[in-house]
Amino acid sequence: MGLPPELKAVAPDQMRAVLEAAALVALRLTKSKRLADELLSDVFDKLTTTRRWDRSRGLCSTTCWSAAERSEQSAHQQGSGA
Numbered sequence: 001m002g003l004p005p006e007l008k009a010v011a012p013d014q015m016r017a018v019l020e021a022a023a024l025v026a027l028r029l030t031k032s033k034r035l036a037d038e039l040l041s042d043v044f045d046k047l048t049t050t051r052r053w054d055r056s057r058g059l060c061s062t063t064c065w066s067a068a069e070r071s072e073q074s075a076h077q078q079g080s081g082a
Contacts, residue, residue: 004047007048026040
């Protein structure tokens, strides 16, 4: 399948620099080398396999909203003792 055109256009040294910076951020966020590596792997996988963003769909697809709604619903249920 290969990389999307936007990523193919990035020079290898620039891509390496971005991945190194992302790895550092992931390590600072997770405070775990293993979790940081998993996060970076997931992000790279999503960058290279998900469909392009469509401006007409907005910033967050229905999947994002569904996850947010589930999280809100769960918090509400926990607060009510359900």
